[in-house]
Amino acid sequence: MRAEPPRSLRLQLPRALLDPQQRDLGCGDADGVLPVQVELEGGRVAAIRPLAAAEGLPLALTPPVEPHAHLDKAFSWAEHSNRSGSMDAALAVNLREGERRTAEQVLQRGEQALDQAWRYGLRAIRSHVDSGGSAGPPSWEALLQLQQRWRGRVELQLVALVPLNHWGTPEGRELARQVAAGGGVLGGVLGPPYPRSQRDRQALAQMLTLAEELGCGVDLHVDESGEAPGCGIRLLLEQLARRRPQVPITCSHASSLGLLPLPAQQRLAERLARWQVAVVALPTTNFWLLGRRGDQDLAQRPLAPVRQLQRAGVLVAVGGDNVQDPWDPSGDFDPLELLRFSSRVCHSPPWQRQGLMPCITAPARLLGLSWDGIVRRGAPADLLVTSAASWSELLARPPQRRVLRGGQWLPPPPTEQPASILASLDGSTAC
16 A cells, blocks of 8 residues: 655754755754754645754655666676676676677666665666677667656666777767767776877877767766776876866776875865866775785775865765676665765765765766755655664664655665565474
C-alpha cells in the first residue's frame, strides 16, 4: 500500500541547505543543523518554519548528485574481475569486456544502476561512456534510451570518453556534434604516459577548440596516477593560458596532485581557480586502485587535495566513480555511503559547509542543474530523510532512509529490504 504524501515534515536540516535569505531560521547549532517544519503543497515547499527543539527529529538532506560514474560497465565485476587491483589489469580487462559489450548488457546494467540510485536518493548522474571502438555504439544506444526512460526521476548527463587524439579526426568531430546536440560533454584521458610531442599537445588544444565551437563542456580524466604528480593539470593549464574556451571544464580525479608539496598544490589550485576549472575527487576508486606497490603499504596515497582546492576557490565535487567493475569491486550508487567514506579520507566532515557541499550543491552546479539543492519556498519537495539524529550517528553506521521526490515517498532501496539470503534462515531447522 502506497504511503500518503506528507503535508508537513518536522526535521533537522543543515543550515547550508536552507534558504540563506530566510533570516528567521538562525545560524544552526555546533553541527550546523536546524530543527525546522517544512510545509509541502503540490510537490513543492510551501513554507519553512523554525522549531524550538531538535530532540527526536531525523537528520535530512536534499538529494545528492553523482558527478562521475560509469554506467556502461557497472556491475560487470562478476564476469570481468580484476583481482590484482592494478591499474594496468583494470584497463586490460575493461578493453576485453568492451569488445564483447552489447546494448542489452548496458541496458540491464544501467537500469539496475538508475533504479538503485533513485531509491537511494540521487537525483542526477553524470556518466562517462566508453565511446571508442566496438564498445561505443551499443553503450550510447542503451544509455540514450535510459536517459529518456528515466527523465523526471534521475537526470542523466553523458560524457563521451575517447583518446584525446580522436577529437581531431573526422569521426571524432562527428561524434562531438552528436554529443553536443544531446546536451552531452566531451571527455578524454590525460595521464601517464604524458604527451611528449607537439602532436600530443595539439590533440588537447584541438579538443578544447572543438568544445568551444560546439558550446560543449569538457570533463577529463586527469592525473589518475601516483606518477608524475600534477603533470596533466599543468598541461591543461598551459593550453588554457593560450586560449581559455568559454565552456565549463572539469578535471576528474586529479589524484596525483595530492602527492605534491603543499606550496606546489597551492600554486596549481590557484591557477585552476583563476581559469574556473572544476575538480571532481573520486576517493573510493582511487583508494582501491592507486598507490599499489607489490605488498608494500605506502605512507601516502594519491588523492585530490579537496580542502586545498576549496581554499583556493576551486569548485570541488565528490563522486563515486566505478561500481563493481574491473576498476573497483565495490560501490552501490549510495550517496550516503559516499558521504560517510569521503568525510573520513578527505578530512571533510559534513558539519562543515565545505564537507557537505561537494556531494550536493557543487555537483548540481557542475552539471548545470536547474535546482541548486537549497530548500526554499517554491523548491521541489525532494528530501533524503535518514534514521540518524546527528552527524555522529550517520557516520557511526549506515542509516536507514526515506526518500521524498515531488512530495511522494519512494519505495525503499533494495539494501533496506529483507535479504533473500537471510530470509531462508527463518525456515531452517537445527541439526
